[in-house]
Amino acid sequence: xxxxxxxSLHEKLIFIFLILLGVFTLSFTIIVKNKCLFVKNFDPQExxxxxxxxxxxxxxxxxxxxxxxxxxxxxxxVERFKKLINLKAYDNVAFHRVIKDKLVQAGDxxxxxKNQLDYGKIGTxxxxxxxxKSEIEAEFNFERGSVGxxxxxxxNTEDSQFFIILDDEPLFEGEYTPIGKVIYGIKVxxxxxxxxxxxxxxxxxxxNTVRMFK
Numbered sequence: 001x002x003x004x005x006x007x008s009l010h011e012k013l014i015f016i017f018l019i020l021l022g023v024f025t026l027s028f029t030i031i032v033k034n035k036c037l038f039v040k041n042f043d044p045q046e047x048x049x050x051x052x053x054x055x056x057x058x059x060x061x062x063x064x065x066x067x068x069x070x071x072x073x074x075x076x077x078v079e080r081f082k083k084l085i086n087l088k089a090y091d092n093v094a095f096h097r098v099i100k101d102k103l104v105q106a107g108d109x110x111x112x113x114k115n116q117l118d119y120g121k122i123g124t125x126x127x128x129x130x131x132x133k134s135e136i137e138a139e140f141n142f143e144r145g146s147v148g149x150x151x152x153x154x155x156n157t158e159d160s161q162f163f164i165i166l167d168d169e170p171l172f173e174g175e176y177t178p179i180g181k182v183i184y185g186i187k188v189x190x191x192x193x194x195x196x197x198x199x200x201x202x203x204x205x206x207x208n209t210v211r212m213f214k
Contacts, residue, residue: 035191036062042184044213054078055213056085056180060095061205062191065164066184066213067147074135077149077158077177082212084109084127084160090210096122097163098194098201105150106207107161114206123200127160134158135177142172145182164189 041063049055049068056067071078084090090107092114097105110125111118134155142148142165150161158177165172166189182189193205 039187052214058210059208062188064185065188067180068183069180073138074177074179076132077135077179080132081179085210090207093207094204095192096204097199098192099199100194101166103163103165104189104192105163109160131157131159136174140178142169145186147180148176148178
């Protein structure tokens with residue numbers, strides 16, 4: 001006859017610890033693999049906008065980023081941005097430059113497209129429509145969520161590339177053309193892939209689509 005051996009208290013505690021460790025490990029793995037787990041995805045159809053014709057919806061891996069454009073501040077910059085959006089030019093374009101908790105940049109239409117990335121030239125690509133003049137005269141506070149047009153070291157070289165800042169950047173005022181501000185979904189941008197070694201990202205995340213709301 002086989003006698004049942006009762007587990008000691010110590011053995012029971014070890015067993016419980018191993019179960020809890022397994023649950024924690026599984027939960028941690030799920031969270032790490034799903035970086036979008038705690039990011040709210042805003043549905044623009046459920047929001048009442050004061051100026052719906054100036055609303056842009058940028059969709060990326062973790063959801064929608066909703067931007068309000070300011071044509072009264074930068075009419076030429078906003079016009080160029082809208083033109084490229086209506087051409088669906090930003091679809092499947094990389095967030096090629098990312099500084100953690102500071103800035104995300106995208107819009108290289110020439111060298112930043114998915115499956116056509118050119119790491120040697122990314123960040124220098126053009127739209128084919130030429131450059132536009134910098135619009136930096138109006139007073140504008142580059143606060144968290146502000147959207148601006150990127151340029152080279154020279155003024156009047158704005159084209160298709162744009163950036164969104166994730167922290168206040170007062171030194172950008174008078175230096176870059178502001179075109180709008182994120183009003184919903186900035187946490188989506190905080191999940192964009194970045195590199196610890198460089199501002200330019202190897203195997204970057206991509207914009208899915210950018211559309212005007214109206």
